[in-house]
């Protein structure tokens with residue numbers, strides 16, 4: 001059964017006055033003024049804008065943020081709240097870290113290090129506000145756009161770029177590991193929802209867009225069809241699925257990095273793959289290593305129960321040999 005996420009929303013509300021297209025936030029330290037400067041992305045239900053801080057406590061020429069505008073006309077209040085709650089859950093890790101500093105006995109050092117390792121792969125929320133027509137979610141600005149742009153440029157296609165594809169896959173897997181261990185399923189993993197904070201060769205990526213993230217309290221959930229064609233697991237077309245749909249999408253992203261597009265665009269071929277494994281377009285991976293092919297096949301097993309778990313993904317040799325590249329902590 002689905003439940004709502006538990007993280008509190010109020011902690012993240014920014015007291016806001018909107019005037020002349022600017023937003024004024026009343027903070028304990030004074031008032032901050034922000035203005036939209038560039039459209040970063042446009043989705044089905046809203047837009048994401050880059051904003052600059054014009055004045056106030058955080059004012060500095062380099063102070064920027066990204067703000068997602070979600071129209072209230074679609075009556076998506078529940079989904080919007082869930083997105084804020086999911087973002088807050090992943091940003092809250094910061095707060096745990098702070099509390100550990102003051103009360104070192106409450107958590108072990110190892111646990112703290114783990115949390116930090118996961119947190120660096122989630123886009124961080126800065127707060128939210130609303131007006132009559134929109135919800136606004138303020139986030140850290142992730143400088144280098146989304147992964148799709150790099151895939152299209154062929155950044156991961158050459159044989160020598162395969163380790164970079166593995167490094168990006170490992171980072172997304174770390175974020176998924178945190179989500180899945182905490183009973184959360186992203187449900188719309190795809191290159192457009194992966195943001196690049198540092199481009200290659202030392203890639204650093206963050207998972208974003210938690211608009212349809214769900215709590216799965218049990219192994220199975222019955223719900224409407226979710227996700228984006230090309231990254232949707234075969235079982236999503238049925239009525240039951242688990243967090244294994246995110247593992248499928250991770251495999252599809254890895255495939256896409258090596259070949260420029262996901263393996264199954266046509267749902268009919270995808271349906272056929274459930275019974276005929278030969279429908280998988282192996283030929284397109286001819287310039288990839290055996291380990292890479294084995295990883296993708298393990299993540300994209302047609303039957304969810306045969307797919308790798310997130311723990312198996314993280315332990316897979318294609319990813320573990322990247323450990324030295326991904327071990328560096330980024331802000």
Ligand SMILES: Nc1ncnc2c1ncn2[C@@H]1O[C@H](COP(=O)(O)OP(=O)(O)O)[C@@H](O)[C@H]1O
Nearest residue numbers: 040041043044048066139140141142146192209
């Ligand atoms: N925090 C951010 N920093 C920089 N760019 C962002 C940020 N969030 C989103 N974007 C850009 O906006 C696009 C859409 O954002 P997303 O959250 O996926 O919205 P939607 O729900 O409309 O898909 C992303 O693909 C990315 O290019």
Ligand SMILES: [Mg+2]
Nearest residue numbers: 043192193209
């Ligand atoms: Mg998106």
